[in-house]
Amino acid sequence: MLATDSDPIVAIATAPGRGGIGVVRVSFGRTGEAAAQALIQALCGQPLAPRHASYVPFLDGSGNALDRGIALYFPAPHSYTGEHVLELQGHGGPIVMQLLLQRCVDAGRAFDLRLAEPGEFTRRAFLNDKLDLAQAEAVADLIEASTEAAARSAGRSLEGAFSRDIHALVEDVITLRMLVEATLDFPEEEIDFLEAADARGKLAHIRERLAQVLGDARQGALLREGLSVVLAGQPNVGKSSLLNALAGAELAIVTPIAGTTRDKVSQTIQIEGIPLHVIDTAGLRETEDEVEKIGIARTWSEIERADVVLHLLDARIGSTAEDGVIAARFPSGVPVVRVLNKTDLTELAPSVARLSDANDDDVCEVRLSAKKGEGIELLREQLLRIAGWQAGAESVYLARERHLIALRAAQDHLALAAQHANQNAQALDLFAEELRLAQEQLNSITGEFTSDDLLGVIFSRFCIGK
Incomplete structure (x- = not known):
């Protein structure tokens, strides 16, 4: 029998392992109240008052107690999934939970109760409005949040802050589309639509608001994903010392012997709530050591995937020909911060300089002492600048890459609409079409215009039981 979105489903809703409390959740799908009452009677031996916690035994097939705990029954539509839902909260031992789960499946065979797939409860909540x-995505983001700021932003998304902004944009686009369509339907009125309805002004307002939403979403994506920061450079320039200084702990071995770091050392730190995945790598140099060669190859692989590269130099020597060769191999489009380390051994003071290279690209140079911890805050500020972080942005909501793609696509369609608005009346058809396409992109964020394939990808990444 093929699984459908109307099947009754069951799963353990708490994390694997031992815990004080474990939860088994059932959502009854198309089977409705009759199946819910039958399962409640089989497991609890008594009816349950809706939305009231009842302390009851959880019974096996012979009527003996498997466990005792709290049972909660939520009749539809006032439940998480919008369907009839039963939650059994017992002791959180893995064996107890598995026995209770199996008991639910056995007692539910009459109405084809099956194990839930990852994210299926939240998928039901989405499908049932x-x-x-x-x-729905914010539910998973809240569970997976790795920083306090990320958790707060995921909470704002779950409460609907992001969705409200998207819906407001959609409403504005719809209003403008109605005006355009009316003009196309009644050309005999000979009304100068663009002037009389202030279409250009309305469109400019929509574009401005979209830019604000996109800015908040970019910051939200940073909170969710963080930045991959790779420390690169020749041996003995202080990469491991800088990792330790950024992390505030002795994570990497520091010695004056070249080639001490043979493989990457990773640590996630936080700056203003943004996760930074800092990776210390093997020193880049020519070597005959086979193990070191492997480490250097892995270094270049990490650099290719980096969001930011910190190119470390020895402040006593500055940039050498070897450093120039290394810099030339950095991938284009990846921000590079040149870090002059060991200023404590020179007369240089910790500082930040903005330079220009031969390609007129903006280049940042930070002078610091990782060993002494001097200038580390300057480097943190530059990483935030590169990330595009704005201090005090408490209104941000967690966003995903697909949200950013949709917002940018909507932005592009509105830009084309603005071009057509500045042309003659014959361009109104194109104006209306670009507005329609922009609306579709915005609707895809909240799921009002979303393919089933995309839904499958999104919810398959949830944990089972949620």
């Missing part, structure tokens, strides 16, 4: 797609 309890959550829109952006809110």
Whole structure:
């Protein structure tokens, strides 16, 4: 039998392992109240008052107690999934939970109760209009949040802050589309639509608001994903010392012997709530040591995937020909911060300089002492600048890459619409079409215009039981 979105489903809703409390959750799908009452009677031996916690035994097939705990029954539509839902909260031992789960499956065979797939409860909530797609994704983001700022932003998304901004944009686009379509339907009125309806002004307002939403979403994506920061350079320039200084702990071995770091050392730190995945790598040089060669090859692989490269130099020597060769191999488009380390051994003071290279690209140079911890704050500030972080942005909501793609696509369509608005009346058809395409992109964020394939990808990444 093929699984459908209307099947009754069951899963353990708490994390694997031992815990004080474990939860088994059932959502009854198309089977409705009759199946819910039958399962409640089989497991609890008594009816349950809706939305009231009842302390009851959880019974096996012979009527003996498997466990005792709290049972909660939520009749539809007032439940997480919008369906009839039963939650059994017992002791959180893995064996107890598995026995209770199996008991639910056995007692539910009459109405084809099956194990839930990853994310299926939240998928039901989306399909039953309890959550829109952006809110549903925020559920997973809240569970997976690695920083306090990320958790707060995911909470704002779950409460609907992101969705409300998207819906407001969609409403503005729809209003403008109605005006355009009316003009196309009644050309005999000979009304100068662009002037009389202030279409250009309305469109400019929509574009301005979209830019603000995109800015907040970019910051939210930073909170969710963080930045991959790779420390690169020749041996003995202080990469491991800098990792330790950024992390505030002795994570990497520091010695004056070249080639001490043979493989990458990774640590996630936080700056203003943004996760930075800092990776210390093997020193880049010519070597005959086979193990060191492997480490250097892995270094270049990490550099290719980096969001930011910190190119470390010895402040006593400055940039050498070898450093020039290394810099030339850095991938284009990846921000590079030149870090002059060991200023404590020179007369240089910790500082930041903005330079220009031969290609007129903006280049940042930070002078610091990783060993002494001097100038580390300057480097943190530059990493935030590169990330595009704005201090005090408490209104941000967690966003995903697909949200950014949709927002940028909507921005492009609105830019084309603005071009057509500045042309003659014959361009109104194109103006209306670009508005329609922009609306579709915005609707894809909340799920009002989303393919089933995309839904499958999104919810498959949830944990089972959620």
